[in-house]
Amino acid sequence: MKATIERATLLKGLSHVQSVVERRNTIPILSNVLIEASAEGTIRLMATDLDLQIDETVAAAVDQPGAITVSAHTLFDIARKLPEGSQVELSAADGRLAIRAGRYNSTLPTLPRDDFPVIAEGELPTQFELPAATLKQIIDKTRFAISTEETRYYLNGIFLHVSDDAGQPVLKAAATDGHRLARVTVARPDGADAMPDVIVPRKCVGELRKLLDEVDGSVGVSLSGSKIRFDLGQAILTSKLIDGTFPDYSRVIPTGNDKLLKLDPRSFEEGVDRVSTIASEKTRAVKMAVDRDKITLSVTSPENGAAVEEVPGDYASIPIEIGFNSRYLLDILNQIEGDMVEVHLADAAAPTLIRENDKAPALYVLMPMRV
Known part of the structure; x- marks a missing residue:
């Protein structure tokens, strides 16, 4: 040669x-x-x-x-x-x-x-195209929630499946580590109707995201129940899929959280970031005391002291105190692009729903902590 x-x-x-x-x-x-x-x-x-x-x-x-x-x-x-x-x-x-x-x-x-070993693809009966921008959105808004716990290997990737939402054919992507859940819903591409439910491994997701930065148009996706291939023009990425059953995550998405808090995501994110500076490495706990149009963020750490900050918000329900892992909360807020975020609360022990609005493609669920 x-x-x-x-x-x-x-x-x-x-x-x-x-x-x-x-x-x-x-x-x-x-x-x-x-x-x-x-x-x-x-x-x-x-x-x-x-x-x-x-x-x-x-x-x-x-x-x-x-x-x-x-x-x-x-x-x-x-x-x-x-x-x-x-x-x-x-x-x-x-x-x-x-x-x-x-x-x-x-x-x-x-x-x-x-x-040199080559992955035998076999038949890949489901084939469709997705715009590179849509694929980036799916990855960016879900991958932070992928579990790194090897014992629950079926959570070590992004779950892709098709469904019908109010008669609309959609493709959904979800990731969870048991503490938080991220889900993105996009229009179902032509050819994906009979697609099997698949879990795309974390390493494949990471490599795909890097390659997508150099793709402008669409990406060809071909898959079976055990393999997936992404055709990115000059590069072709082929991966085995995770052989496992993803849990029925829809059961943890709350539908009855009746206490609605509306916030500016940037000032909220900065406030959480500031007070969490002194949170203990182990728990990273931050407490939110929500009252009429006022949210008090506080952290108390036996080793590092205490910090408090008030952030403005729009809230009209009864007062509530709830605790979260600040890193998980910041990961979610980091994905909010608009100038308003909705936090749907129930009580201090129930999962909290976070999204930009009810039309947004992405929604997040965060489990509270005792603080």
Whole structure:
């Protein structure tokens, strides 16, 4: 194999694929990136951890087609440190990859292409397109609530399913860690009607979000009950899905919370942030005392002292005191884009519903804490 590629093109492609590769690998080939040069003038870069795979095609001048695999992180680090604007010559022979750029020369050991594992997709019967902006919205407004607890593995991703809301066909995305729930509802795309319920793993969500920053149009989504593929133009991301049953989250979305508090999300967020500075690392608890048009935020910490701040709000029900984990509350407020947020309260022990308004695509549920 022999090919020449611009350093910027190589670096961009490698930055996408190498992030899939785990730093510590017991299987040597999984530390490698597959480099496949074709006579059509392209180089295919591919990396996998056996659950997730990124396959990206970039332009190059190919003198001799061929394929090898080489350490993904080492090659990425080399490309990163090469001079800007340089042309990088890659040539493979005798189990080594020679890299030349200007006055720089190096050789890396390689492993044969035939040993490189590829995720077998099988049939992907459900196929539809989603605008990149919609996919970004789905991820950004839900992924903070994905659980990191490995024992409840079925919560370690974003749950996608279709349903009908008041006769409207919709696609819903939800994530929860048992303390908070985030859900986004978007119009159901054509082709998604018979889609199975799927859980997209956290790592796939993270890699997809990075790739979406470079996509303007639509993303092709193909899936079965066990695999999902995202076609992002130059890059294709394929992932296994989480094999588990997501809980019926609709049961925890309160429908009878009759105490409505309306706030400016920015002043509320800043107030919570300020008082929570002294909250203990363990609980991060902040207390909200809600009275007529006035919310008093307070934190008392045996180690760090106390803090109080009043924030204005619109509230006409009976006074209520309720506690929340301040980090969870800030995560939710961070997603509110408008200039008003609705907090629907019931009592100090019941789940609280937070949303911009009843037309907003996103809603959040937060479990209270004892304070």
